[in-house]
Amino acid sequence: MHATPGSAVEREILRPLWKVHILHHAGESAIVGNWMLEELREHGYRVSPGTLYPMLARMTRTGWLQKNKSGRYRLTAAGRRALAEVRARLAELQIEVFRPRPKAAKPPRP
Numbered sequence: 759m760h761a762t763p764g765s766a767v768e769r770e771i772l773r774p775l776w777k778v779h780i781l782h783h784a785g786e787s788a789i790v791g792n793w794m795l796e797e798l799r800e801h802g803y804r805v806s807p808g809t810l811y812p813m814l815a816r817m818t819r820t821g822w823l824q825k826n827k828s829g830r831y832r833l834t835a836a837g838r839r840a841l842a843e844v845r846a847r848l849a850e851l852q853i854e855v856f857r858p859r860p861k862a863a864k865p866p867r868p
């Protein structure tokens with residue numbers, strides 16, 4: 759599924775979700791920026807290095823990621839806590855947003 763490039767949905771909602779992918783994957787094993795770029799593109803996000811690398815740098819400054827000498831990013835303890843919090847929120851949101859709506863009560867028979 760592709761959002762309209764440059765749309766408000768992409769900018770305001772989808773782009774911040776990249777960080778969830780990044781936290782998730784960095785928690786599985788150390789990642790390099792290029793791999794993350796490809797991974798996000800496979801999910802259908804339009805990602806450029808000019809957006810991804812500053813995001814990785816910001817997440818490192820925030821303390822969620824640690825960059826090692828070979829340029830790989832891995833999740834820190836703070837990143838793990840952030841991911842756990844986001845997971846809980848997403849699970850709750852998912853239940854609410856995808857829950858089938860209760861059917862309207864049938865009108866009483868005449």
Ligand SMILES: [Zn+2]
Nearest residue numbers: 779783797801
């Ligand atoms: Zn992913």
